[in-house]
Amino acid sequence: MMTDKVRIDHFGANSSGNNEAFLARQAEYESNVRSYPRKLPFAIAKAQGVWITDVENNQYLDCLAGAGTLALGHNHPDMLQSIQNVITSGLPLHTLDLTTPLKDEFSAYLLSLLPGQGKEYCLQFTGPSGADAVEAALKLAKKYTGRSGVISFSGGYHGMTHGALAVTGNLSPKEAVNGMMPEVQFMPYPHLYRCPLGIGGKAGEQALAYYFENLINDVESGVRKPAAVILEAVQGEGGVNPAPVEWLQRIRKVTQEHGILLILDEVQAGFARTGKFFAFEHAGIEPDIIVMSKAVGGGLPLAVLGIKKQFDAWAPGHHTGTFRGNQLAMATGLTTLRILKDNNIADQVAEKGEWLKGQLAELQKRYPVIGHVRGLGLMLGIEIVKPDQPQDHMGCYPADGELSALLQKKCFEAGLILERGGRHGCVLRLLPSLLISKEELGVFLDKFEGALMAAGVKPVSAE
Incomplete structure (x- = not known):
């Protein structure tokens, strides 16, 4: 037992070694399904705030933050203290769906953040991942x-479990997976740069x-009235596509008129990420789930569902999940929600997002890629x-997934961690800690421009 403790302490706190050696062992131990180590080839030794240190003592600015999971960044002191408090409290770490004073407090606080302070909603704790919650919602x-x-949307991402994958737009993970969930109808989702109807602008929205409303109303559409419509108010993996406000309001109006439940997937966009506590708040709507x-x-x-009480049709035990009673997560979750709310982080x-978009717009003038x-x-x-290639009729240039991949690589080499998404992987995505400072965003801008130059992209002024 002492040997095991020494090994845990060593690798948990004093990790050192060679990135390549760790990656080689990971390749030996793990399935081919692993993806992030192929794009970000390092082994993490420690992390604090927005910074990650690998086993070779290289530092990286983390603009991925666990795909948006780490709203407060790595190892926030209040977060660590909340974990210690649970460990020393005597609470069991998992309780199925049995309640505890901690769960009671977390539930009340989370409900208070939902529309109308949650008075019309109840909570359902599902399995531990967003995909588990999507399955329960469907x-x-x-x-x-x-x-x-179910109606879903092109570009949408809802998870990799069987039902969640069926309502996900990306075709690649669906290859050779037969027998997907039936009666899933995909509709085009608005795109600020590449309108799926080839119209663009307000007219495209x-x-x-109109296309959505007509599909629901048309008795010759060939699509039976669905149980639900599921969407993201800002598509994440699909290339960071915000839903236009009027479009989303129309979706809500039509679904209400026809008794179709509207499911808003806020897994990535929720909790102050978009400048509102929930992304659907930008449109002033209330989802059903x-x-x-x-x-x-x-x-x-x-993972948790917020369900309008009138739609809570479950019978006891009709949807379960062993790890739905994760007390440590409720402690860290409660701490996160309080910090976000009490400090007006949204x-x-x-404000930081608008500033950063302005800086990137200036960079865009110098780098037309x-x-x-x-x-x-x-x-x-x-x-x-x-x-350097012809624009389409809407003024859009062809996507460059290869350069996007190269830029991600050059960013990594410069000590900057970014994710990619969208069609052909052509969109570089930023999901940093919500507590990132403007100074740290300035570091991002410097590293990103350096990566552009390292990838051989010349600024317009230098041509």
Whole structure:
């Protein structure tokens, strides 16, 4: 036992060694399914705030933050203290769906953040991931309505479990997976740069809203009335696409008129990430079911549904999950929610996001490979394009997924961690800690411009 303790202490606190050696062992131990180590080839020794240190003592500015999970960054002291408090309290670490004083406090606080201070909502704790919560939301919508269809949107991402994957837009993980959940109808989602209808601008948004409403109303559409519509108010993995306010309001109006449950997937965009506590708040709507995970657990696994009480059609035990009683996650989640609320972090995120978009717009003038900068708050996307090729009829250049991948690599070599997304992986995505400072965002800008130059991209003024 002492040997095991020494090994744990050593690798947990005093890690050193060689990145390549760790990666080689990981390749030996783990399935081919691993993805991040292929794009970010290092082994992490420690992390603090927005900074990560690898086993070779190299430092990286982390603008991924666990795909948005770490709202307060790495190892926030209040977060660590909340974990210590649970460990020394005598609480069990997992309780299934049995309650505790901690769960009681967390539930009340989370509900208070939902529309109308949560008076019309109840909570359902599901399995520990966002995909688990999506599965529960889809099942509940079908159970309540007695209908089986679901409408989702191109570019949407809802998880990798069977039902969640069925309503996810990306085709790659669906290859050779037969027997997907039936009656999933995909609709085009608005895109600020590449309108799916080829119209663009306000006219494109209005046409997409009309298209959706007509599909629901048309008795010859071929699509049966669905149980639910599921969407993200800001698509994340799909390339950071915010839903236009009027379009989202129209979706809400039509679903209400037809008794279709509207499920808002706030797994990545929720909890101040977009400059509002929830991304759907930008449109002033109230969903029927809100899917929450990532930041809600303060960095630890937790997934929760906010359900309008009138739609809570579950019978006892009809949807379960062993790890839905994760007490540590409720402690870190409660700490996160309080810090975000008490310090008006959403307002600060909105201000920093607008400042950063302005800085990126200036960078775009010098580097035309930056085709489009979009997003809300600190959920931003930079679409990389081929400006030396002809524009389409809407003025858009072809996407450049290869350069985007090279830029991610050059960013990593410069000590900057970014994710990619969107069609052809052409969008570089920013999801940093919500507490990142303007000075640290300045470091990001410097490193990003350095990566552009290292990738052989010349500024316009130098040509």
